[in-house]
Amino acid sequence: MRIEIKKNVIKYKGEVNFDKAQKFFLENNWDSTLVYSMKQLIKINVVELKDYCHYFRAVSFIRKKIFKEAKNELNLISKKFVFYHNVNFFLGEIALQQNEFELALSHFDFIEKLSEDAYDFEKSTVLHNIGLCYLHLKKFDRAEEYLFKSAKLQETKKDDLILTGFYMDIATLYYEQYKDNQAIPYFEKAYHLSKKVKSFGIKKTAAMNMAVVEENRKNFPLALAYRKEYEKWKDSLNDQNKVWALADLEKKFAVKQKQKEVNILEAENKIKIAERNSLLFSSVLLLILFGTGVYFYRQKIKNNKIILAQKEELDKLNATKDKLFSIVSHDLRSSVNALKTSNSKLIESLETKNYTELDVQLHNNSAIANGAYNLLDNLLNWALLQTKQTYFFQESLHLATIVKHVEYNYKPLMINRNISFENRVSTTDYVFADMDSLKIIIRNILDNAIKFTNDNGKISIYTRDSDDDFCYLVVEDTGLGMSASTQEELLKKTALLSKKKNDDTIGTGLGMQLCKSMIYKNGGRLEIESEENVGTKIIIVLQKFKNHG
Structure with missing residues (x-):
């Protein structure tokens, strides 16, 4: 032709x-x-x-x-x-x-x-x-x-x-x-x-x-x-409802931020009106002016301190938001650009009827879309957690059942990459936690283990012997591992992790921050044992449910 x-x-x-x-x-x-x-x-x-x-x-x-x-x-x-x-x-x-x-x-x-x-x-x-x-x-x-x-x-x-x-x-x-x-x-x-x-x-x-x-x-x-x-x-397909829910949540969040700014301006205007009124009354009664002036002066100092504290908090939140949007937009732009490039190749393969290459490109597109979907899902959960809109209810949970449910969703991905998987979670352990947040924690940790483990590697998940108060769930992989400085950075209680070092292997850190926040909210803690080029153990420490019959 x-x-x-x-x-x-x-x-x-x-x-x-x-x-x-x-x-x-x-x-x-x-x-x-x-x-x-x-x-x-x-x-x-x-x-x-x-x-x-x-x-x-x-x-x-x-x-x-x-x-x-x-x-x-x-x-x-x-x-x-x-x-x-x-x-x-x-x-x-x-x-x-x-x-x-x-x-x-x-x-x-x-x-x-x-x-x-x-x-x-x-x-x-x-x-x-x-x-x-x-x-x-x-x-x-x-x-x-x-x-x-x-x-x-x-x-x-x-x-x-x-x-x-x-x-x-x-x-x-x-x-x-x-x-x-x-x-x-x-x-x-x-x-x-x-x-x-x-x-x-x-x-x-x-x-x-x-x-x-x-x-x-x-x-x-x-x-x-x-x-x-x-x-x-x-x-495994993309859930469009979550994407729309995220967009709606972002819109509401922006409206709330604007409302905060309006409230600050209204407070400043009230102070100015009060100052004007005090000057007006000073021409009538000097004694009343003195008493009123002292009162409004103290009010001004008090309000200014409140406004300054609110401004510092708002600046901190805006800095976190800007950093988050910068990192997430970079990742989303990379994913969309990758899809755009892959789709061009896809069209060429369709025209040349190269169905083998077409199948590989479709699989790549699916992997890129799943990565972007996981990023958006973490962003939605992080935003809900920050705005205190999540439903949180701690109860007795059978740990092995929760792990099995998460494992079920990731088995196809591990099979495709020929990663062997071993589940040795004790069937006798019950933890006191919120079910939805626990699934998000395990899902993110397991997703990271798969991401950083090479093909033909191995991932194990098991429980360690523990005392009467806490249960230790370990996710171990034979992946890239991490240095001591990286472990220290991951465990910091910062709003977000620092900018990623390598676009191919290091993520935004949003998933790990989300995990830490949810673990702390459930009364637990996070520990890391890792060695570069050997592997990593992520230890999730959760409260045991002692009264389980």
């Missing part, structure tokens, strides 16, 4: 807008493509140029997910257009997405009749789309024929991600015909193959399918296990 477009640039070298439109199109700059292709359409009425401009605009709208406009542009392209097969493919995919299956089928049938060398996409994709159309139209025999053809072609490429989706579609085909004996093997193949892919969405769907299969078999224990696995992959 690139070569054919470049030929037309030479052919129409005087058309500046067309030259810019094709340049931005090949660079995947969709907004600029839309601008210059429209300028070209207004200027000239050559059919070939019009077809190219409508095609550029249609693809741009598709990439921006504006399918109605994309469809309008595609329908304006003449049948003599050199890439008319692509036009039919895009129209077919839009129709399939909009549940217009007969229309989609007519477009895909047109492409199927062409030789495979005549178009720019995989034949297996065309056959798969035809199979899906027949499946939705309840023409199961035809659907079976095309789905198996596409799966056979895809099996030779050994792309686990795409093949998993194909197996799910074949299973659905049989399942809708109540042919469970034929459907279930494909559900199982899809499930086992999903273990090899890094897409949480595919893993989640495969687990849910197996849960339904086992429920229909009346094997409820196994169905429950699959549903738990489904929930695990579901929990």
Whole structure:
């Protein structure tokens, strides 16, 4: 396609807008493509140029997910257009997405009749789309024929991600015909193959399918296990509600800060009014002036001390806030920039159909998004703690159960990095703590251990022998370790830790500060034992619940 477009640039070298439109199109700059292709359409009425401009605009709208406009542009392209097969493919995919299956089928049938060398996409994709159309139209025999053809072609490429989706579609085909004996093997193949892919969405769907299969078999224990696995992959996705809650909290926090400033100004104005009144009364009664002056002078000193103390506290809070926003904004900007760079590579991989690289980039995007999500989650909890809006209730908690619950969420991440994990937490220990804050503490400590442990490393979590008053929970890793000065810095009771030293390995310190604050609020303390290049032990000391029966 690139070569054919470049030929037309030479052919129409005087058309500046067309030259810019094709340049931005090949660079995947969709907004600029839309601008210059429209300028070209207004200027000239050559059919070939019009077809190219409508095609550029249609693809741009598709990439921006504006399918109605994309469809309008595609329908304006003449049948003599050199890439008319692509036009039919895009129209077919839009129709399939909009549940217009007969229309989609007519477009895909047109492409199927062409030789495979005549178009720019995989034949297996065309056959798969035809199979899906027949499946939705309840023409199961035809659907079976095309789905198996596409799966056979895809099996030779050994792309686990795409093949998993194909197996799910074949299973659905049989399942809708109540042919469970034929459907279930494909559900199982899809499930086992999903273990090899890094897409949480595919893993989640495969687990849910197996849960339904086992429920229909009346094997409820196994169905429950699959549903738990489904929930695990579901929990790994970003929780947008927390992001919005954080934004709302930041807004309220800013309003409160402004209100404090207004209150200070009002107090200063009251003092000035009082001084003016004292001068007014001095001309009438000198004795009253003296007594009143002394009174207001003392009030002024008192109020000024209060205002000065409030100002110092406000400056301290503002400094902490500025430092926090500086660090967090730096990390978020880094994450967004990484996503932006990765997405550019992602689009290139899509165009070149490099599905292996595409899978790696999607996994990287997921890791970046999870890191940003953890940062925002810690920021929300830190803000709630600072503004005393958290619900806090200490009670008897079974420590091993809490640890097991947190471990469940991090197991997939450790498996992906081949980090071995050992849980030796005593089943007899009960602690007196708030459940939500304890989960946040253990989650942050375990997350740090994973972050600073190299692939193929080891993480252990266990309890030490202790006295009657406190329980010692240890999270040990074989990671980078830390120097004595770093340990001392981590244990300081500062509002925030100092600026990070290494963008790749050292975080903002917000998570550790959050842990310390919550541990102290629960009546405990934090200890660290570490050696550089050997590993680290983070010891969480919590109050025991003595009256547990």
